[in-house]
Amino acid sequence: MTSSPARPRTGAVSTVSVASAPCPVVVLDADGLIAELNDAAGALLPAARLGQPLSSPAWLAAADRTRPVPVSGEVGDRSFSAQPSVLADGRTVWWLLDETAYRSTAAELAAERGRTRFLTEASTALLASLNLERCMEVTARLATEHLADAALVISPAAARTLPVVVCDHRRELSRSTVSEAPDSVPGLAEALRGFPPVPSRWIDPATAPDWLVPAGFGEVGSLVITPLPGLGVPAGALVLLRRAQQDAFSEAEESLAGLFAARAGAAMSAARLYAEQNSISDTLMRELLPPTLRQTEGVEFAGGYRASRDTERVGGDFYDVHPPGEDSPETLVVLGDVAGKGLEAAVLTGKIRNTLHALLPMADDHARMLRLVNNAMRTSHHTRFATLVMASVRREEREVALRLTSAGHPAPLIIRRDGTVEEADTGGTLIGVLPTITSRTARVRLAPGETCLLFTDGVTEARGGPLGDTMFGDQRLKRAAAECAGMPAEAVVERVQMVTSQWIGGGRHDDIAVLAITAPRGAHLSAVDGATRGRYTA
Amino acid sequence: MTPSFGTGPHAVRLALTGDLDYDTCGELLQRVRAALDDGGGVEELHLDCGGLGTVDSMGLSTLHQIHRSAGRDGIAFHLDGIGPALRRLLELTGTYEHLTAPRQAGLPGSSEPPGTEEGTAATGAGRAAADRPGGPRPAGA
Numbered sequence: 231m232t233s234s235p236a237r238p239r240t241g242a243v244s245t246v247s248v249a250s251a252p253c254p255v256v257v258l259d260a261d262g263l264i265a266e267l268n269d270a271a272g273a274l275l276p277a278a279r280l281g282q283p284l285s286s287p288a289w290l291a292a293a294d295r296t297r298p299v300p301v302s303g304e305v306g307d308r309s310f311s312a313q314p315s316v317l318a319d320g321r322t323v324w325w326l327l328d329e330t331a332y333r334s335t336a337a338e339l340a341a342e343r344g345r346t347r348f349l350t351e352a353s354t355a356l357l358a359s360l361n362l363e364r365c366m367e368v369t370a371r372l373a374t375e376h377l378a379d380a381a382l383v384i385s386p387a388a389a390r391t392l393p394v395v396v397c398d399h400r401r402e403l404s405r406s407t408v409s410e411a412p413d414s415v416p417g418l419a420e421a422l423r424g425f426p427p428v429p430s431r432w433i434d435p436a437t438a439p440d441w442l443v444p445a446g447f448g449e450v451g452s453l454v455i456t457p458l459p460g461l462g463v464p465a466g467a468l469v470l471l472r473r474a475q476q477d478a479f480s481e482a483e484e485s486l487a488g489l490f491a492a493r494a495g496a497a498m499s500a501a502r503l504y505a506e507q508n509s510i511s512d513t514l515m516r517e518l519l520p521p522t523l524r525q526t527e528g529v530e531f532a533g534g535y536r537a538s539r540d541t542e543r544v545g546g547d548f549y550d551v552h553p554p555g556e557d558s559p560e561t562l563v564v565l566g567d568v569a570g571k572g573l574e575a576a577v578l579t580g581k582i583r584n585t586l587h588a589l590l591p592m593a594d595d596h597a598r599m600l601r602l603v604n605n606a607m608r609t610s611h612h613t614r615f616a617t618l619v620m621a622s623v624r625r626e627e628r629e630v631a632l633r634l635t636s637a638g639h640p641a642p643l644i645i646r647r648d649g650t651v652e653e654a655d656t657g658g659t660l661i662g663v664l665p666t667i668t669s670r671t672a673r674v675r676l677a678p679g680e681t682c683l684l685f686t687d688g689v690t691e692a693r694g695g696p697l698g699d700t701m702f703g704d705q706r707l708k709r710a711a712a713e714c715a716g717m718p719a720e721a722v723v724e725r726v727q728m729v730t731s732q733w734i735g736g737g738r739h740d741d742i743a744v745l746a747i748t749a750p751r752g753a754h755l756s757a758v759d760g761a762t763r764g765r766y767t768a
Numbered sequence: 769m770t771p772s773f774g775t776g777p778h779a780v781r782l783a784l785t786g787d788l789d790y791d792t793c794g795e796l797l798q799r800v801r802a803a804l805d806d807g808g809g810v811e812e813l814h815l816d817c818g819g820l821g822t823v824d825s826m827g828l829s830t831l832h833q834i835h836r837s838a839g840r841d842g843i844a845f846h847l848d849g850i851g852p853a854l855r856r857l858l859e860l861t862g863t864y865e866h867l868t869a870p871r872q873a874g875l876p877g878s879s880e881p882p883g884t885e886e887g888t889a890a891t892g893a894g895r896a897a898a899d900r901p902g903g904p905r906p907a908g909a
Contacts, residue, residue: 569825659862
């Protein structure tokens with residue numbers, strides 16, 4: 231039998247024989263009986279007999295014979311598609327094309343796409359938080375949803391307890407600490423060490439300690455421990471459990487678990503590093519709690535500070551009030567500003583404040599003290615600097631005598647009783663860069679009700695106003711200061727802070743520190759309180 | 769902050785435009801270093817500040833850093849076109865003279881503290897001697 235598929239007429243008639251076709255071919259007549267069968271089809275469909283109806287595969291037997299369209303399905307463990315050609319006499323020729331390889335490739339591609347989607351989702355979910363506990367929870371939840379029936383995330387701890395987050399088979403999260411040595415579980419200690427990287431460890435579920443298996447989980451069929459590789463620090467271990475009735479982990483699943491673990495580990499170690507940085511900053515900040523400044527030696531002190539909302543800013547502005555001691559008869563006030571941000575600025579701030587503190591006995595000579603601080607601060611590594619104002623304060627009768635020295639810092643403002651505002655006549659070189667520095671000290675006397683206002687450039691450089699980008703500037707500060715004539719120190723600070731806050735509105739700003747030194751209006755000396763020393767930095 | 773270049777045979781000129789602050793100062797430092805590395809035998813560095821916007825404390829710190837490196841390499845450092853705002857900042861911080869004082873090209877002036885981080889509180893006299901331009905410090909200084 232020959233069949234001529236429709237083709238352009240070129241004069242030559244090419245014929246294709248069913249027998250020589252390169253794939254299994256079955257020819258069915260109009261009644262669905264097998265009219266022809268080549269060898270390949272005979273081998274593929276051993277039950278098919280000429281003259282009999284085609285019984286299997288069912289998907290081909292059931293194919294429409296009047297207007298046939300391509301159909302596909304399984305034959306044994308292989309996949310075929312059947313392409314029909316209809317002959318003039320009503321018979322249908324079914325060409326069976328083996329699609330097993332194509333289909334498994336397509337299935338693999340779909341699976342790979344699923345894995346990629348999962349990893350992308352995982353990355354997004356993991357990177358959404360810089361909180362270590364949250365990262366551990368996300369890791370456990372994602373692992374249970376996509377990789378296993380239950381998952382544990384164990385983070386390495388210096389102490390003898392292991393922090394564990396469990397997401398059980400009911401998708402419920404719980405946190406606990408386990409007082410177990412990691413080496414009670416084979417492979418766990420290595421995974422927690424994280425370096426050198428260890429491959430996932432299969433564990434005989436029978437040897438798993440009870441704490442590894444969530445309550446009510448049932449029999450564990452397979453259990454795998456995967457290290458969570460961190461960024462140079464081990465981030466922990468991921469334990470995946472599957473129930474006995476589930477398939478064990480395939481190679482692809484295990485490698486997916488490894489890829490997932492790498493992302494989870496990176497996110498967890500980033501969170502851990504962030505937490506460490508935060509705790510360092512917190513430690514630095516805790517050193518420097520805001521002082522509650524009050525009257526000391528019959529002088530009013532008040533300080534106010536508004537930190538920049540820029541989260542990377544630690545360090546920056548600072549002020550200290552050192553009450554008189556046996557070596558220093560005057561109160562020394564220091565307010566300053568360190569260039570830069572973050573930890574480096576905080577370290578520099580700590581250094582300059584401690585140096586000043588140690589040099590208190592020399593506060594009678596500001597210029598000399600600044601020279602010594604400058605020498606201590608200078609380094610060949612960088613040119614970061616600090617600017618500051620020092621004020622030595624002493625009560626004399628009803629007045630307050632001040633010695634004010636600026637080292638590259640905006641000069642303090644003197645607010646007189648009549649509302650005039652003067653800049654103290656002081657100036658000098660910033661601290662920490664130049665080999666030799668100069669400074670000029672101003673001597674100022676405050677009558678009762680008069681104030682000396684120290685501030686950082688966060689006040690004058692605050693941007694805002696009606697246009698949102700205008701600097702607050704010296705003139706506005708002086709006007710605001712003039713309105714504070716005769717007010718107590720607390721009120722001056724509050725007023726200046728309020729005016730600048732209104733100016734800034736919701737805009738970004740740098741640290742803002744203000745400190746007022748006021749001669750009390752009361753006629754008598756107040757109680758002496760020389761015991762508390764306020765220290766504050768930002 | 770966008771520096772633009774003009775280089776003569778022995779001079780490097782950078783025109784600075786925009787703000788010089790915490791976010792942009794790193795870039796300026798890099799560009800200056802690249803410019804000085806490229807033109808071997810540079811004797812003068814000119815920073816034209818005519819187009820500068822605001823300069824914050826990190827910006828000022830960076831100008832000092834450049835001034836210091838130039839001095840170390842014996843390159844004359846010039847700030848050109850200093851506007852009123854920058855001048856005010858330099859005067860307030862007491863660094864105007866330091867940054868604008870002419871320094872002879874070709875003579876490495878050492879305004880460096882000793883290389884140790886923990887600079888002891890050296891006496892002013894000892895420091896001043898070490899800070900005078902004119903050749904290397906005596907050994908042990």
